[in-house]
Amino acid sequence: MAGEVLRLQGVGVKREGASLLRDVTWTVDEGDRWVVVGPNGAGKTTLLQIAAALLHPTEGKVEILEEELGRTDVFELRPRIGFASVAIAEKVPAGETVLDVVLTGSYAIIGRWREEYESTDLARAIGLLEALGCAELVKRRFSTLSEGERKRVQIARALMPDPELLLLDEPAAGLDLGGREDLVRRLSVLANDQAAPTTVMVTHHVEEVPEGFTHALLLRKGGVVAAGKVDEVFTPEHLTACFGLPLTVDRQNGRWYARATY
Numbered sequence: 560m561a562g563e564v565l566r567l568q569g570v571g572v573k574r575e576g577a578s579l580l581r582d583v584t585w586t587v588d589e590g591d592r593w594v595v596v597g598p599n600g601a602g603k604t605t606l607l608q609i610a611a612a613l614l615h616p617t618e619g620k621v622e623i624l625e626e627e628l629g630r631t632d633v634f635e636l637r638p639r640i641g642f643a644s645v646a647i648a649e650k651v652p653a654g655e656t657v658l659d660v661v662l663t664g665s666y667a668i669i670g671r672w673r674e675e676y677e678s679t680d681l682a683r684a685i686g687l688l689e690a691l692g693c694a695e696l697v698k699r700r701f702s703t704l705s706e707g708e709r710k711r712v713q714i715a716r717a718l719m720p721d722p723e724l725l726l727l728d729e730p731a732a733g734l735d736l737g738g739r740e741d742l743v744r745r746l747s748v749l750a751n752d753q754a755a756p757t758t759v760m761v762t763h764h765v766e767e768v769p770e771g772f773t774h775a776l777l778l779r780k781g782g783v784v785a786a787g788k789v790d791e792v793f794t795p796e797h798l799t800a801c802f803g804l805p806l807t808v809d810r811q812n813g814r815w816y817a818r819a820t821y
């Protein structure tokens with residue numbers, strides 16, 4: 560089945576007179592791996608919050624996993640979506656273990672309470688931590704992890720409910736070069752795994768786009784500059800328009816590199 564996982568039509572978000580998103584029309588099909596790129600303040604996180612059913616638009620229509628926002632129970636929809644973001648990591652209670660951070664992803668809740676988990680849930684959580692190279696962290700307190708370790712644990716948590724849609728908000732932000740390359744490599748393995756969910760990742764940098772990502776959406780000042788197949792979107796013209804400075808872009812071994820030409 561190759562259905563539509565996300566469908567936005569004429570979506571706008573206004574706050575205090577400001578347009579955070581303007582007339583965004585965007586479709587994500589099952590199996591796509593999208594990257595959303597744009598400068599600071601472009602509206603990337605706002606767009607991802609809509610895709611995560613955490614925010615309702617002021618204008619337009621949003622369908623997520625064939626459910627229309629405003630006409631569906633978001634508490635049933637959210638566990639079908641895996642979401643990794645700094646905003647979630649910041650809400651993790653002090654003292655929460657890495658294992659519980661991952662396990663609670665099953666219910667899209669933050670902070671373990673009275674919910675019960677089966678041995679299969681424990682095995683899945685540990686398996687995901689292993690796949691992300693952080694099995695040894697399972698008993699650690701999340702608050703004591705390095706930024707790179709936190710990013711990988713957050714992705715394991717986002718994958719915990721076996722989501723139909725995986726959303727990653729700036730997964731490589733704050734990582735050193737080794738940490739970034741390690742994460743990009745792991746995300747590339749995920750992108751090339753046909754069993755992995757449809758994925759949307761937000762980043763500021765084309766250098767962080769893993770090999771295997773198929774589509775790109777460029778945002779500037781809340782509006783779409785370009786959207787479509789990644790090699791048709793990552794052109795000097797589109798990136799120049801998106802970031803507002805003259806840019807050139809190269810591709811090597813499936814990775815992208817951009818730099819200013821002045």
Ligand SMILES: Nc1ncnc2c1ncn2[C@@H]1O[C@H](COP(=O)(O)OP(=O)(O)OP(=O)(O)O)[C@@H](O)[C@H]1O
Pocket residue numbers: 574575577579597598599600601602603604605606763
């Ligand atoms: N409640 C609000 N009222 C007014 N403006 C807001 C509000 N919330 C966010 N904004 C503004 O909306 C714009 C888009 O924010 P958003 O976080 O979606 O951008 P972003 O592309 O993710 O930015 P960054 O790359 O810096 O994280 C920003 O200019 C932000 O200051």
